[in-house]
Each structure stands twice: as structure tokens, then as C-alpha cells.
Amino acid sequence: MARARGQAFLETGRAEICGVASRRAHRAARCAAELGCEVSWDDYRLLEQTRPDAVLVEVPHRVQDEISLWALDAGFDLLVGGCLASSVESGRRIVEAAARNRRILEAGFQRRYDPAWEEIRRLVTGGQLGEPVMAVTTALWNPDPDRWYYDQEASGGMPLTHMSYCYLNAVRWILGRPTTVSALANRVRNTAPGRVAEESCGALIGFESGAFASATASYIGPEGMTDPQPRFICAEGGTLPNADSPPGKETITVFRGGRSEVRAFESEPSPFGRQAAAFLDALESRREARNPPEDALLDVEIAEAVSVSAREHRIVSLT
Numbered sequence: 001m002a003r004a005r006g007q008a009f010l011e012t013g014r015a016e017i018c019g020v021a022s023r024r025a026h027r028a029a030r031c032a033a034e035l036g037c038e039v040s041w042d043d044y045r046l047l048e049q050t051r052p053d054a055v056l057v058e059v060p061h062r063v064q065d066e067i068s069l070w071a072l073d074a075g076f077d078l079l080v081g082g083c084l085a086s087s088v089e090s091g092r093r094i095v096e097a098a099a100r101n102r103r104i105l106e107a108g109f110q111r112r113y114d115p116a117w118e119e120i121r122r123l124v125t126g127g128q129l130g131e132p133v134m135a136v137t138t139a140l141w142n143p144d145p146d147r148w149y150y151d152q153e154a155s156g157g158m159p160l161t162h163m164s165y166c167y168l169n170a171v172r173w174i175l176g177r178p179t180t181v182s183a184l185a186n187r188v189r190n191t192a193p194g195r196v197a198e199e200s201c202g203a204l205i206g207f208e209s210g211a212f213a214s215a216t217a218s219y220i221g222p223e224g225m226t227d228p229q230p231r232f233i234c235a236e237g238g239t240l241p242n243a244d245s246p247p248g249k250e251t252i253t254v255f256r257g258g259r260s261e262v263r264a265f266e267s268e269p270s271p272f273g274r275q276a277a278a279f280l281d282a283l284e285s286r287r288e289a290r291n292p293p294e295d296a297l298l299d300v301e302i303a304e305a306v307s308v309s310a311r312e313h314r315i316v317s318l319t
Contacts, residue, residue, distance in 0.1 A: 002058035008272035019050040060148040061086035061156040072097040077104040084296040086156035091300040095293040107296035111170035113274040115265040116250035130236030132211040137230035139165035140221030158196045160303035166215035180206040185310035
């Protein structure tokens, strides 16, 4: 992801990579070379020597918290590659640091910059399909159990690390303010101490409008069961992003009035590229982009509520 986002910045023609850091020097050097950069370190604090305008962070979540706070307090604007933080407590500290230092802070959920998702939002929020009823989405995956994704402390938990691939950030961008969370979870395959507490989890998220989202995520993903595409169901129709869209052209199917219609959208630049350009615009204008810190904190709050609900067998209110 560091390479993908770094390349997206280069492709805007408006940015250069001035330094790369990783805890392993050889990995930092290899990534830097791939991004046309000659400077790399095994200590992220040394990035300050390159005097960057902004920092991109793509690391395991617990380490991400530390780097994010350092970057903001050092006076750099920040793009966090995924969720804002590993916990609500850390997220609040990061939001406060951004405000205190008057820094631009963007979370990396790029679907809000996807033209197909922009069209879904227009259709659902514009009332063209009737009143929103629900969104349904699934994310199944088989990660290496020895990687940080399966480590509860390093990852912040599966609902934070992987349930985000149920596109919850984009779903709530469309359905509005979430109010309640109810969840169930189990742990079947990898039950060793320190592994994620919720290996598989299903959640219902209620919204102020009365609509809800059903999200199911798991670190058990049978081969071939890879359809994560979310369905938006409204009173008079619905939408479905198509998993078999041709390269460079995203498509969605719109259902309305007993008929279906496929709509296509050019995906060049990619959502990563569009977000990179929006982030650069934000640096110049000092106006937040589409995933500002206060809003991004809500994704962490939802993930924490999912875990609490699953462990305590109760509905959790989001206030």
C-alpha cells in the first residue's frame, strides 16, 4: 500500500517522494528506489531531515499511532493509509494533535474518491431509488496467521483491520450518521493467545434515517468466495457495484422499476490518484478533504463498538 499510494502521488505530477523509512533498512531502500527516491532510513524520525510537506504512513496500526503523533507534533500534514488509529483513545489524541498543530489530516479510505461510489451516493441520497433501507456487504480473507493482521495488539482487532473492507467508511458516507451497533463473533481456526479476539464477526449498524448496514467479515475465506461488493437496497430500487468490471472502467448495476441498467465510469485516475490530488489540494488550500480527522475517528468508534457488542452481547449506542 505504501508503494500504491506513493505511486499515486507521483502520478499527479505535483509531488515527489523525498524519503522512505521502514524498521528494516533494506525494505526502506527497495521501496524508495521503486518510488524514484534516493533517501531511506530504518528510523522514521530521520525523515524530518528531508523537510517534507507531508507524511504518508502505511504500517501496522499500533506503530501507526506513534508515527502519526510524531508527524503531527513535528509540524507535518499527514495521510494515514487506512483507519485513523488502533483505538478510540489513540484516535482522540491524534485528532487533538492535528487541531493543536493546525495540520491537515486525512484517513486513507479511498472509496469516497471512486466515481462509481459517487454515483451510488447521488442515487441513494438523492431519493431516485426511494428511501434507503439497508446496505449489505461481506469481506472474507485468509491472512497469514503469523502476520500482524492476526495479532490483536498490533492490529487493534479484526473489526478495525479487516471489517473496514466491508466499505463501512463509504457506506456511512452514503447512509448518514450511525447510531447503534449490534454484533456477534466467534473464533474457530486460530485460537492461540494473542490472536485476534473476533476472527469472524457480523454486525448490524443502525443509522439516524432508520436504514441499517449488515456487515460480515472473517479471516476465514473459502477459495472462490471473494465477492465483497456491497448492495444498497432502497424502497424503490437498489445498486450493486460489479466485481467483473473491466480494467480502468468501474461499473455498477442500478435496479429500478423492474429493470436493471449497467453504468460505467472511467477509473483513471484511480481512486488512489484522485485522493492523492485531493490531499495535495488540501495542503494548498488548508481545507480538509473527504476523510477529515473528526469523521475518521467515527470509523474507529464503530470498530470498537462492534467488539464491545460481540463480547458483552448487547447493543452499543454511538453518541
